[in-house]
Amino acid sequence: MISKDEVKHIAKLARLALTEKEVEKFQKELSSILNYVEELKEVNVSDIAATSHPFEAKNVVRRDEENKKQITNNKKLLDLAPEKEKDYLKVKSILR
Amino acid sequence: MDLTELTIRQAHEGLKKKEFSALEICRSFLDNVKKKDKEISAFLNTNEELSLSLAKDADEIISKNKDFPLLTGVPCAIKDNMLVEGLKCTAGSRILDNYIAPYNATVVEKLKKENAVILGKTNLDEFAMGSSTENSAFGPTRNPHDTSRVPGGSSGGSAAAVAAEECLFALGSDTGGSIRLPASFCGVAGLKPTYGAVSRYGLIAFASSLDQIGPLAKTVEDCQIVFDAIKGKDPLDSTSVETPKIENCKLKIENLRIGVPKEYFVKGIDPEVEKVIKEAIKKYEEMGVKIEEVSLPNTKYALPCYYIIAPSEASANLARYDGIKYGMSEAEKNSNLLDVYLNTRGKGFGAEVRRRIMLGTYSLSSGYYEAYYLRAQKVRTLVKRDFEKVFQKVDAIFTPVSPVLPFKIGEKIEDPLSMYLVDVYTVSINLAGLPALSLPVGKVTPHQNGGGGLPVGLQIIGKPFEEEKILKVGKLFQEIHA
Numbered sequence: 113m114i115s116k117d118e119v120k121h122i123a124k125l126a127r128l129a130l131t132e133k134e135v136e137k138f139q140k141e142l143s144s145i146l147n148y149v150e151e152l153k154e155v156n157v158s159d160i161a162a163t164s165h166p167f168e169a170k171n172v173v174r175r176d177e178e179n180k181k182q183i184t185n186n187k188k189l190l191d192l193a194p195e196k197e198k199d200y201l202k203v204k205s206i207l208r
Numbered sequence: 209m210d211l212t213e214l215t216i217r218q219a220h221e222g223l224k225k226k227e228f229s230a231l232e233i234c235r236s237f238l239d240n241v242k243k244k245d246k247e248i249s250a251f252l253n254t255n256e257e258l259s260l261s262l263a264k265d266a267d268e269i270i271s272k273n274k275d276f277p278l279l280t281g282v283p284c285a286i287k288d289n290m291l292v293e294g295l296k297c298t299a300g301s302r303i304l305d306n307y308i309a310p311y312n313a314t315v316v317e318k319l320k321k322e323n324a325v326i327l328g329k330t331n332l333d334e335f336a337m338g339s340s341t342e343n344s345a346f347g348p349t350r351n352p353h354d355t356s357r358v359p360g361g362s363s364g365g366s367a368a369a370v371a372a373e374e375c376l377f378a379l380g381s382d383t384g385g386s387i388r389l390p391a392s393f394c395g396v397a398g399l400k401p402t403y404g405a406v407s408r409y410g411l412i413a414f415a416s417s418l419d420q421i422g423p424l425a426k427t428v429e430d431c432q433i434v435f436d437a438i439k440g441k442d443p444l445d446s447t448s449v450e451t452p453k454i455e456n457c458k459l460k461i462e463n464l465r466i467g468v469p470k471e472y473f474v475k476g477i478d479p480e481v482e483k484v485i486k487e488a489i490k491k492y493e494e495m496g497v498k499i500e501e502v503s504l505p506n507t508k509y510a511l512p513c514y515y516i517i518a519p520s521e522a523s524a525n526l527a528r529y530d531g532i533k534y535g536m537s538e539a540e541k542n543s544n545l546l547d548v549y550l551n552t553r554g555k556g557f558g559a560e561v562r563r564r565i566m567l568g569t570y571s572l573s574s575g576y577y578e579a580y581y582l583r584a585q586k587v588r589t590l591v592k593r594d595f596e597k598v599f600q601k602v603d604a605i606f607t608p609v610s611p612v613l614p615f616k617i618g619e620k621i622e623d624p625l626s627m628y629l630v631d632v633y634t635v636s637i638n639l640a641g642l643p644a645l646s647l648p649v650g651k652v653t654p655h656q657n658g659g660g661g662l663p664v665g666l667q668i669i670g671k672p673f674e675e676e677k678i679l680k681v682g683k684l685f686q687e688i689h690a
Contacts, residue, residue: 119566126523126569127530127546128562129554138566144625145567149512149580155587162585163592165417165447166403166641167672172446173517188310201532204545 113143211236212373216430219376220278223270230270230281233376234263234325237283241327241374249349250359250369252288253296254328258350259283262325269323277322278433282480284319285375285685287366288329289336290421291410292316297402299363299412300334300344301527303536303556313410315379315421315438322437327375330365334558335526336363336386336414339630342621343560350617351393353662357614360393362386366424367394377425377434381411383418384514385609385634388646391424392577392609392665395648397429397682398424402672403641404449406435407442416447416515418638428647428682435675451673459680461495466681467602472633477611480652488649488685492606495684504594509587510636515628516571516584517639518565523568526561529553563624592640599671604678607633609646609665613654637669644669647682 120137123130130138186199195202211233214222222228238256245251266281286292289299291309293316298304312320319326333343341349341364349364351357352372359368363380367390369376380387380399391398399422405422413419423434441450468489473482493499531537531552538551557565571580598605611632620627637644645668651661666685668679 114570122570122573122662125573126565127527127549127553128557129550130562137233138563141563141624142566142570145515145563145628146570148625148628149516149584152509152516152583152587153579155506155509155583155590157475157583157586157590160586160589162582163588163639164585166592169447170410172442178589181594185310189534192307192310192534194531194534202539202546203532204539204543206545 114139114146212240214376214504215427216278216282216376216425216433219282220280223281230263230266230325231260233281234259234283234327236374237327237375240372244372244374247350247355248352248368248372248374249328249347250365250372250374251285251328251332252298252300252346252365253440255295259325259327259533260324263540266323266325279319279322279324279437281323281325282376283325283327285327285330285366285369285378286316287332287363287378287380289332289381289412290316290379292326292329294592295329297412298346299336300332301348301557301561302345303552305345305536307535314383314407314442317408318438328379330363330369330405332365333362335412335522335536336362336381336383337522337560339389339627340615340620341365341390342617343558345558348440348617351614353660354614356616357662358393358617360610360614362390363424364390367377367391367396367398367649370394370396370424370426377423377430378603379420379421379434379438380424381414381419382638383414384518384638385631387422387424387509388609388634388644388665388667389630391646392648392663393614395651395663396424396426397428397431397648398422398646399435399675399679400637400644401435401439401641401675402451403638404447405439405451405643405673405675407440407445407448409442409444413525416525417521420638428645428679428686431645432679435679438671451675461497461684464681465498465500465602466492467500467598467605469502469504469507469605469607471504471507476606476629476632478613480609481608481613481664482653484650485666488666489606491688494567495688499606500599500602502605504598504636506587506590506594508638510591510639511628511632513584513587513591514631514635515567515641516580517588519564519568520571520581521568523565523572526557526565529556551601560624588639591636595640595642595669604681605669607667607669608665609633613652613662613664633667642669642672643675643678645678645682647685649685
């Protein structure tokens with residue numbers, strides 16, 4: 113069973129505010145799921161390479177050129193922001 | 209004639225012969241949505257004005273051209289995790305409740321190019337995480353075969369819309385079974401293409417190494433028509449590829465060899481589901497197909513492997529919902545940046561999404577990465593190898609799509625692990641990147657259930673990029689049992 117403190121630590125890393133009740137609920141649920149995935153420890157993986165992508169992935173590159181369509185899209189994208197100033201997204205100040 | 213009963217091919221022929229117009233088809237489907245969707249809740253949003261104008265455009269093209277694309281004037285529905293420019297796109301989440309798509313997903317562009325008529329956006333488990341569509345922040349969708357039961361998930365709205373004849377076809381996405389399970393539960397055909405066969409540009413990301421877009425439709429032939437329209441390499445998705453042409457895909461039934469993995473018929477499968485699946489396999493045998501038992505020894509590890517990898521990728525993908533760029537935001541109510549993040553995400557995400565973000569963050573965190581995430585990636589290699597080995601001697605693999613029948617709304621929602629177990633037969637296909645078709649092959653009538661019974665789907669798994677072959681195998685069944 114993972115501890116309440118561990119749940120709180122993970123929630124902070126994941127940037128999720130949890131109530132005390134939710135911490136308790138997650139403690140139980142995560143423990144039961146982690147207990148289930150323990151099964152993977154039976155598998156001998158000592159000489160096995162990891163798969164991160166179903167097929168061999170090739171890197172794709174493009175020319176670094178001005179994209180006219182993107183520039184017209186920028187306004188639309190900015191319009192979705194909850195707080196902005198001129199052409200910038202507004203973020204709370206972090207330097208005091 | 210009831211236009212909502214047509215297949216895509218029949219609609220196309222009728223439009224060609226001017227037996228009816230695209231506008232008439234569109235109106236019939238919109239009427240059906242009005243009549244049925246209060247009870248089914250397959251759609252999150254419809255836009256009548258837009259649909260009718262698209263239908264008029266289609267009629268214009270039909271009147272001016274002798275030949276036009278197969279999907280011209282065909283009404284369809286789009287899962288609400290794919291962007292349609294100008295329409296709300298919520299992914300079933302409160303955090304995107306106010307989000308208007310600023311551009312089209314590539315699949316939507318492709319449908320528009322064929323002049324398909326978009327009726328609206330369908331319900332889903334929040335961010336496609338779930339197996340019942342109960343995780344939608346906007347309420348569950350109901351199974352048209354029995355409205356006390358779930359339609360499966362996460363593309364439950366898309367499957368239910370097709371089954372209730374509220375659209376002619378729908379697009380879904382499949383990360384661990386999200387097209388195939390609802391197709392099975394709602395008695396429609398659903399194709400999860402090979403990883404990379406269809407562009408993911410404009411699909412709201414869940415787990416990027418597993419996600420694929422695919423069609424749900426009444427028949428396998430209709431699935432093929434839609435798949436052919438949406439597939440292909442896209443410069444905007446660098447993981448997309450051109451589907452190579454299969455040489456000699458003239459399928460001879462007597463040359464067809466199909467494997468049935470013994471690991472899929474063990475404890476946990478509903479005996480009634482097993483019976484329908486075994487009968488379907490027998491019917492193929494009677495057609496002359498060679499059926500042989502095969503082994504996928506790492507099958508039992510696929511589900512725990514998936515439930516590490518998918519949440520890990522999800523926890524990274526969903527980091528973008530921060531209340532700064534778009535979507536719901538608590539910025540106004542908080543003066544501190546960290547609080548903006550914590551409260552936006554804490555309030556915006558539902559229970560299952562938070563659970564998976566937590567699980568993924570845990571698996572990727574320092575000290576646990578090797579024991580969980582890296583180990584799961586290694587097990588993924590083994591799951592993939594199992595398939596490669598079996599595909600050296602068979603053309604396709606038959607398994608059930610789900611171990612259980614459509615379950616009651618509320619039955620599994622309080623126990624996350626019991627919900628995860630519904631995906632036991634579908635997740636390994638995503639881990640290996642393979643194409644798989646969910647084919648309706650029969651029905652079961654449980655004792656407490658009146659009516660016409662509950663559908664059961666057969667899963668037909670193919671080699672990478674051999675969609676054409678598994679679709680042909682699926683068509684064999686539908687031609688004989690039409």
